Amino acid sequence: MTTTLTTGLARLADQASRAHPYPLLEELREASPFTDPASGIVVVGRRADCETVLRSPRVSSNRLGAGITKVPQQPNLMNLDAPDHTRLRRLAGKAFKPRVIERWRPRVQAIVRELLADIAASGADSVDMVSDFAYPLPVRVICEMLGVPREDHPVFEKWAHSIAFTIDPQLVPGELTTEVERNVDEARAGFVGYFSRLIEERKREPRADILSELIAAEEEGDHLGERDLILTCVLLLVAGHETTANLILNGLLALLRRPDQLRLLRERPELAEAAVEEVLRYDAPTQMVTRIAREPFTLGDHEVAAGQPLLLLLAAANRDPRQHHEADSFDITRGDPGHLGFAAGPHFCLGSVLARMEGAVALDAFAQAFVEPRLDEASLHYRPHVSVRGPDRLRITFQDIRLDTLPAAGTAGESEVGHG
Ligand code: HEM
Known part of the structure; x- marks a missing residue:
């Protein structure tokens, strides 16, 4: 048995792989599909196989x-199958329609402007783009969408960070520490208490926020019950926070390492959406997802047994040369996205429209406003999460921040983000 088949997942779980996982992901993809002997997980890395399974x-x-995740899961959208999943998804999807999300664009632009204005006002010529830009943006956006007041955002950020471990797969048996487990329990209890109160308030007095949309969502007389509402809100925070921050950070990193691509985006801002698609492909913010086999089946020439967990390496599939030309190269003009950055099939990311919009606004603003930005490579450091993978420190230096290049300050506050 080759070392890829015997130690591949353990190496992937190792923090040492976090900054540059792609050579190992390529090895795993090319050896796949195979069963990891230590964990019994079926590793799936080829683009076509991942899509088939999804x-x-x-x-x-x-x-x-199922023991495939580090922390026991909750019965939210992500962990349900049809018909329960179909019902919940239809109801929750009403709050995430493109036209509902598009109304938030001016607010997202305004938050980006506020964050950049704060950096400029500090007078510094270097900044950590994690703490001062990429993290606060999605948490502010989703908190405002859910109607969480500003003073409660910091505690939400802390809980969301703790709970991000719940999405991580358990690649090496017994990896979980009691501290992580305690933090997750605390965050879950905190969210449940908080949202129970907020839901009661919104039921009495609906507002122009997503929470009121979720409460009002109706399909043939069916509504989301209290427990589903709470679990959906928690999921939205978890699924939409670190992932979107990583989309922005992975994008900044790729652009800073390829000054020709950064220049191109500055010269042609209409490429912002395409740049986001390329980041989702080239350095996927959600590197992998898991499934459990319901019944035996064959994948390629590999037999999958009923009950076996599967690990779908989306980040490896996105660089499969069978699908993408020069797959290891970052090219915002490639125009053949076809990536699995948001997965595929019934669980395709519910927040993809929001993530794409936030990502495009953020990357565009970065390209336009920062004069001579340079990456401080030595500062770069990654969080421990293996699936929702991204930096927790990314410093850049710059000459100036040109706020005049940004769209005029947004006018759409809550009052203009209405129902309908
Ligand atoms: C770049 C940012 C994002 C990435 C890369 C991403 C990625 C993904 C992926 C890969 C899945 C599929 C999980 C699976 O199949 O097991 C998923 C599902 C989901 N995402 Fe996202 N996501 C992002 C942003 C968001 C945002 C902003 C929200 C909402 C605020 C969101 C909400 C959800 C929800 C609710 C699901 C579960 C859908 C279902 O199970 O039917 N995501 N996301």
Whole structure:
């Protein structure tokens, strides 16, 4: 047995792989599909195999008690199968329609402007783009969308960070520490208490926020119950926070390492959406997802047994040369996205429209406003998460910040982001 088949997942779980996982992901993809002997997980890395599994009725997303994640899961959208999933998704999807999300664009632009104005006002010529830009943006956006007041954002950020571990797969048995588990329990309890109160308030007095949309969502007389509402709100925070921060950070990193691409984006701001698609492909913010086999089936020439967990390496699939030309190269003009950055099939990311919009606004503003930005490579450091992977420190130096290049300050506050 080759070392890829025996130690591949353990190496992937190792923090030493976090900054440059792609050579190992390539090895795993080319050896896949195979069963990791230590964990019993079926590793799936090729683009076509990942898509087959994501769309297959032979696999389940029900990871409750399946032991594939580091922390026990909750029965939210991500962990349900049809018909429960279909029902919940239809109701929650009403709050995430493109036209509902598009109304938030001016607010997202205004938050980006505020963050850049704060950096400029500090007078510094260097900044940590994690703490001062990429993290505060999605947490402010989703908190405002859910109607969480500003003074409560810091505690939400802390809880969301703790709870991000719940998405991580358990690649090496017994990896979990009691401290992580305690933090997750504390965050879950905190969210439940907080949202129970907020939901009661919104039921009495609806506002122009996503929480009121979720409460009002109706399909043939069916509504989201209290427990589903709370679990959906928690999921939205978890699924939409670190992922979007990593999309922005992975984008900044790729652009800073390829000054020709940064120049191109500055000269042609209409490429911002394409740049986001390329980041989702080239350095996927969600590197992998998991499934459980409901029944035995064959994938390529590999037999999958009923009950076996599967690990789909989306980040490896996105660089599969069978699908993408010069797959290891970052090119914002490639125009053949076809990536699995948001997965595929019934669990395709519910927040993709919001993530794409936030990503495009942020990357565009970065390219336009920062004069001579340079990456401080020595500062770069990654969080421990293996799936929702991204930096927790990324410093840049710059000559100036030109706020005059940004769109005029947004006018759409809550009052203008209405229902309908
Ligand atoms: C760049 C940012 C994002 C990335 C890369 C991303 C990625 C993903 C992926 C890969 C899945 C599929 C999980 C699976 O199949 O097991 C997913 C599902 C989901 N995402 Fe995102 N996501 C992002 C942003 C967001 C945002 C902003 C929100 C909402 C505020 C969101 C909400 C969700 C929800 C609710 C699901 C579960 C959908 C379902 O199970 O039907 N995501 N996301």
